[in-house]
Amino acid sequence: MSGWGGIWDRDLYKCLLNGAVAPFERWTCELADDLAGREVDLVVADAWQFYNVAHDLTHLMARLATARASAVLRRPIAFFDYPVVPDEMAPGVSRQRAVATLRLNKAEAMSKRAAAAAIADIAGDATDIEAVEGNHAFARESFREPPALQTLLQTPCETPLYERFGEQRVQSNIYFDVIRWGHVRAISEALVASYGSN
Numbered sequence: 001m002s003g004w005g006g007i008w009d010r011d012l013y014k015c016l017l018n019g020a021v022a023p024f025e026r027w028t029c030e031l032a033d034d035l036a037g038r039e040v041d042l043v044v045a046d047a048w049q050f051y052n053v054a055h056d057l058t059h060l061m062a063r064l065a066t067a068r069a070s071a072v073l074r075r076p077i078a079f080f081d082y083p084v085v086p087d088e089m090a091p092g093v094s095r096q097r098a099v100a101t102l103r104l105n106k107a108e109a110m111s112k113r114a115a116a117a118a119i120a121d122i123a124g125d126a127t128d129i130e131a132v133e134g135n136h137a138f139a140r141e142s143f144r145e146p147p148a149l150q151t152l153l154q155t156p157c158e159t160p161l162y163e164r165f166g167e168q169r170v171q172s173n174i175y176f177d178v179i180r181w182g183h184v185r186a187i188s189e190a191l192v193a194s195y196g197s198n
Contacts, residue, residue: 009121012054016183021190028061028068028195035069040077044143047081048152049090050160053179060152060188064195080143085125088132092158094151096144109139153188156181 007023015023035043045062046055059081070077080099087095104112116126116138130137159181166178 009054013179016053016179016187017177019186021187024187024191025194028065028191031061031065032068035065036072039073042078044080044082047083049085049093050156051085051090053162053184055084056184060191063146063149064191068195079146081146082143085129086132092156094147096147098142098144100143102141104139112138
């Protein structure tokens with residue numbers, strides 16, 4: 001069980017299932033204050049991929065926090081996203097233009113792979129990424145322009161992968177509930193309503 005935003009995944013999932021918006025609003029506000037306080041010029045966050053709810057909500061909160069910090073600083077802060085998984089593992093998500101691609105050397109890529117394998121919660125994801133991308137799976141970092149904010153609130157054309165994973169875990173008696181797009185959409189809509197549609 002990995003930690004996220006100062007809480008455990010299970011606590012994040014509980015907030016989602018209960019429709020608890022306040023923690024997400026608080027995290028967005030704290031992040032905006034931190035970005036403005038450090039006078040950042042650039043923010044890179046997880047891409048919105050319908051793969052993992054924590055990654056998707058991190059993307060949204062970072063976007064909104066960046067816009068808020070930019071308003072406080074009265075200057076633009078660049079925002080790009082980083083696809084956590086390959087496009088092939090995120091069906092139904094629009095592909096955005098890469099603004100930069102960093103190619104890692106063999107030692108850097110091996111180090112990145114070893115770091116991912118060492119974290120039990122993501123070791124399976126790392127194996128899945130390798131199965132899709134082959135030998136160069138960890139040798140490239142792409143940074144992209146994010147999709148239009150309002151597109152994040154649109155119902156996906158395919159069942160999000162996090163729903164499929166959740167259904168499998170419920171069938172295996174690992175989880176009791178499945179986080180659905182409706183849970184994510186409700187939190188997302190509330191955040192956009194609170195922080196604007198920048």
